[in-house]
Amino acid sequence: MSRRHTLAACVVDHQHYDIVDGMTLSELDQELQTAIQADFPHASGRTFICSEHLVAYRMAKMDQMIAKDYEENKKINHRLTHILAKNTYQVVDVNRQLENSLTWGQRIADAVARFGGSWTFIILFVGIMLLWMLINILHLFGMHFDPYPFILLNLFLSMVAAIQAPLIMMSQNRAAEYDRLQAVNDFRVNSKSEEEIRVLHTKVDHLIQQDEPNMLAIQKMQTQMLGEIQAQVNELRRLQATRPPH
Secondary structure, three states, rough: OHHHHEEEEEOOOOOOOEHHHHHEHHOOOOOHHHHHHHHHHHHHHOOOEEHHHHHHHHHHHHHHHHHHHHHHHHHHHHHHHHHHHHOOOOOOHHHHHHHOOOOOOHHHHHHHHHHHOOOHHHHHHHHHHHHHHHHHHHHHHHHOOOOOOOHHHHHHHHHHHHHHHHHHHHHHHHHHHHHHHHHHHHHHHHHHHHHHHHHHHHHHHHHHHHHHHHHHHHHHHHHHHHHHHHHHHHHHHHHHOOOOOO
């Protein structure tokens, strides 16, 4: 008897179908075989299943793959949303925070440090010293209050240095405090960004390693189903062509 006239009993409903209207388990992929054998333990590789019930198993497999991918994406999205919504870090304007916390003494120290480190201070300081020395050497304006070697000038210079040094150190401490706060702020930003990037990498890896292969597997099953439908249509056409005319 030819293949198109061979009948086989479906493992699901035990009805007899033409063998072209289904497949044996050995012709299916391992996952479908496992799913069918889980429902029918007595089934073997030669067991027949009709196209109608085979489509149901394939649809169940596709639904399971889609549901698994959806659940995994949902978990990753939940993690990302949780990270973005966390209030453990807030944007801090370090400059404004330091400006608001400055005391009167610290403001003076910063102003002295800024002025002492400028060309204006250097030019004024050199000009004052030259004028001081010229007045006492040339007796300008009839004044001669600090003769050479300018002991009083040296005393004033020592006093200026003694007062200016602590003020500059105070300003440097403020700069160190600024650097510390800036470093802490950068660390918090980097930590939050790293955590977000790690979750995004997890999502991308899931899309590449699982979602895309699953989509390809689903497309493969759809192509197989279309091929089987086309084979059945061709078989029906051959049966009609070989049927004797009335």
